[in-house]
Amino acid sequence: MTAAVFFGCAFIAFGPALALYVFTIATEPLRIIFLIAGAFFWLVSLLISSLFWFLARLITDNRDGPTQKYLLIFGVLLSIFIQEMFRFGYYRLLKKASEGLKTINPDETAPSMRLLAYVSGLGFGIMSGVFSFVNTLSNSLGPGTVGIHGDSPQFFLNSAFMTLVIILLHVFWGIVFFDACEKKKWYILLIVLLTHLLVSAQTFLNPHYGINLVSAYITMVVMGIWAFFVAGGSCRSLKLCLLCQDKDFLLYNQRSR
Amino acid sequence: MLTFMASDSEEEVCDERTSLMSAESPLPRSCQEGQQGEEDGDSAAQWRSQESEEDCEDDPDRYICSGVPGRPPGLEEELTLKYGAKHVIMLFVPVTLCMVVVVATIKSVRFYTEKNGQLIYTPFTEDTPSVGQRLLNSLLNTLIMISVIVVMTIFLVVLYKYRCYKFIHGWLIMSSLMLLFLFTYIYLGEVLKTYNVAMDYPTLFLTVWNFGAVGMVCIHWKGPLVLQQAYLIMISALMALVFIKYLPEWSAWVILGAISVYAAMVWTVGMAKLDPPSQGALQLPYDPEMEEDSYDSFGEPSYPDVFEPSLPGYPGEELEEEEERGVKLGLGDFIFYSVLVGKAAAAGSGDWNTTLACFVAILIGLCLTLLLLAVFKKALPALPISITFGLIFYFSTDNLVRPFMDTLASHQLYI
Numbered sequence: 001m002t003a004a005v006f007f008g009c010a011f012i013a014f015g016p017a018l019a020l021y022v023f024t025i026a027t028e029p030l031r032i033i034f035l036i037a038g039a040f041f042w043l044v045s046l047l048i049s050s051l052f053w054f055l056a057r058l059i060t061d062n063r064d065g066p067t068q069k070y071l072l073i074f075g076v077l078l079s080i081f082i083q084e085m086f087r088f089g090y091y092r093l094l095k096k097a098s099e100g101l102k103t104i105n106p107d108e109t110a111p112s113m114r115l116l117a118y119v120s121g122l123g124f125g126i127m128s129g130v131f132s133f134v135n136t137l138s139n140s141l142g143p144g145t146v147g148i149h150g151d152s153p154q155f156f157l158n159s160a161f162m163t164l165v166i167i168l169l170h171v172f173w174g175i176v177f178f179d180a181c182e183k184k185k186w187y188i189l190l191i192v193l194l195t196h197l198l199v200s201a202q203t204f205l206n207p208h209y210g211i212n213l214v215s216a217y218i219t220m221v222v223m224g225i226w227a228f229f230v231a232g233g234s235c236r237s238l239k240l241c242l243l244c245q246d247k248d249f250l251l252y253n254q255r256s257r
Numbered sequence: 258m259l260t261f262m263a264s265d266s267e268e269e270v271c272d273e274r275t276s277l278m279s280a281e282s283p284l285p286r287s288c289q290e291g292q293q294g295e296e297d298g299d300s301a302a303q304w305r306s307q308e309s310e311e312d313c314e315d316d317p318d319r320y321i322c323s324g325v326p327g328r329p330p331g332l333e334e335e336l337t338l339k340y341g342a343k344h345v346i347m348l349f350v351p352v353t354l355c356m357v358v359v360v361a362t363i364k365s366v367r368f369y370t371e372k373n374g375q376l377i378y379t380p381f382t383e384d385t386p387s388v389g390q391r392l393l394n395s396l397l398n399t400l401i402m403i404s405v406i407v408v409m410t411i412f413l414v415v416l417y418k419y420r421c422y423k424f425i426h427g428w429l430i431m432s433s434l435m436l437l438f439l440f441t442y443i444y445l446g447e448v449l450k451t452y453n454v455a456m457d458y459p460t461l462f463l464t465v466w467n468f469g470a471v472g473m474v475c476i477h478w479k480g481p482l483v484l485q486q487a488y489l490i491m492i493s494a495l496m497a498l499v500f501i502k503y504l505p506e507w508s509a510w511v512i513l514g515a516i517s518v519y520a521a522m523v524w525t526v527g528m529a530k531l532d533p534p535s536q537g538a539l540q541l542p543y544d545p546e547m548e549e550d551s552y553d554s555f556g557e558p559s560y561p562d563v564f565e566p567s568l569p570g571y572p573g574e575e576l577e578e579e580e581e582r583g584v585k586l587g588l589g590d591f592i593f594y595s596v597l598v599g600k601a602a603a604a605g606s607g608d609w610n611t612t613l614a615c616f617v618a619i620l621i622g623l624c625l626t627l628l629l630l631a632v633f634k635k636a637l638p639a640l641p642i643s644i645t646f647g648l649i650f651y652f653s654t655d656n657l658v659r660p661f662m663d664t665l666a667s668h669q670l671y672i
Binding site: 029030032033036037039040043046047049050051053054072075076079080083127128130131132134135136138155158159162163166199200203204206 | 342343345346349608609610613614617618620621624650653654656657658660661662663664665666668669670671672
């Protein structure tokens with residue numbers, strides 16, 4: 001519960017997202033706008049799911065005990081459905097906007113759907129991560145002892161890693177989702193929804209962090225590989241990139257000479 | 258108020274629309290660099306010389322200029338959209354900076370969240386026994402506030418119409434003096450108290466003097482663009498902090514709502530009054546945008562309402578000469594956005610989700626307003642859409658999302 005914990009957890013959770021933002025999004029105004037719009041869509045989905053949860057609680061008259069727990073689980077599952085619905089809604093909006101942009105300036109290269117998939121995924125992820133973690137982070141600056149009542153002392157670390165995995169998962173889900181929508185492979189949407197439900201449902205196992213985190217990360221790696229191939233990557237291009245022999249790198253080097 | 262400037266060749270525009278005072282333009286016109294303006298809007302934007310046409314041409318506006326003189330009209334639309342995203346970001350940055358300053362201050366300096374009396378513009382207290390009474394008092398406060406705004410607007414319009422530019426000029430100088438010196442001194446004092454840093458009077462005097470003097474020079478005369486914009490952001494933040502401190506809880510929310518409704522109404526009335534064919538002609542004794550001017554006759558009588566850039570904005574007016582295209586955003590808009598976000602931050606439960614939700618909502622509202630601006634190419638009020646979104650998201654996040662997220666966080670569940 002010091003500045004070290006605060007900064008450490010903040011960078012664990014948001015470092016990669018910040019790096020992605022700085023290197024890929026911050027330079028292009030249009031991408032920033034789509035990012036913020038994506039964040040807004042996630043926010044609206046959260047709002048609607050909170051509304052349903054609140055109404056459900058009102059209906060059951062706020063009785064304590066297991067009802068609350070079941071209501072919470074219901075709220076989580078419903079929220080995931082609504083998030084994916086809004087992801088689909090955002091896809092439709094972007095499709096219309098892309099077409100609009102194309103008709104208006106035909107020679108201007110509008111951002112491709114793949115790029116928009118990445119940006120929207122990042123927007124969803126950043127907003128989701130921030131909303132989940134920022135209150136915990138701000139509490140970590142203050143005085144206190146973690147786990148003094150017998151809870152796990154790894155609370156902050158676990159939350160930070162979980163937030164990171166959720167952000168990255170949203171990026172990959174976005175890419176896979178939009179590609180599936182473009183190619184009209186609707187079963188993939190179902191798979192994305194199921195993996196999202198799986199990752200969230202595993203958090204019900206908290207505070208048994210081990211299984212939860214490990215499986216979330218495995219899911220993330222699998223989704224990452226899937227998204228890489230869906231976005232047009234291949235083993236060959238990856239090898240070229242790692243060996244610094246890819247076209248972009250070579251061109252860039254030639255230019256700087 | 259947001260205006261979109263297109264080029265126009267009518268020269269009589271210069272005469273009516275010229276500035277409030279005969280100062281030279283504070284900004285060197287460097288249209289092509291596009292360093293202008295992006296940010297911030299306003300205020301001193303309107304300083305233009307009355308005398309010469311060349312000065313008229315100088316657009317001290319701070320927004321992007323992408324101008325190439327003598328473009329064919331069809332090209333305008335493309336460029337509008339091409340530069341549209343850039344303009345949006347150039348508005349996002351100062352708005353975000355202002356909000357960041359306000360939120361950082363609210364979260365750290367206790368002074369601005371303590372209740373220490375009220376302004377005379379909101380005389381009714383909210384310390385009443387019943388909810389109904391409290392609501393009534395806040396409505397009455399709002400009515401008084403809005404009527405003060407209306408009166409000040411009419412006053413300023415009359416002054417402008419009868420070319421009492423010296424008076425307006427003097428008013429502006431007085432208000433910026435007050436903001437840059439008095440409010441800065443108070444702010445600095447409170448920050449030093451919060452961090453328990455001792456500062457002797459000579460150092461304090463030197464600091465405040467330097468800050469204020471450079472600010473006056475930058476805003477009212479010439480100065481580097483970035484510095485001028487930084488000063489405008491600072492004074493907007495200071496004003497927003499004053500509002501957050503001195504407006505009572507419910508009154509502040511009702512006032513925010515009422516101001517956006519008022520802005521929308523005034524704009525609608527202005528649209529109805531204006532005769533579209535005579536766009537370039539300047540009559541219009543009542544400039545709907547000028548209502549922005551009287552925003553801040555709160556606090557002190559000589560208040561910097563005229564930092565509103567609205568002045569150049571006759572709806573659909575074309576700006577002269579340079580093919581400067583850019584967008585202007587009024588300081589009043591900055592102030593009220595920051596008041597909304599600041600009040601969300603001050604809401605007391607230490608909750609950041611509400612603040613962030615309001616922030617995103619305001620940015621999206623601004624985006625939508627700019628989109629409408631690009632579509633309609635008329636001056637638009639920047640407040641209504643953003644403040645509406647901000648209010649909706651504040652109340653819904655505070656009452657619905659916060660309990661949900663808190664419960665999730667305490668069980669460490671992730672959605």
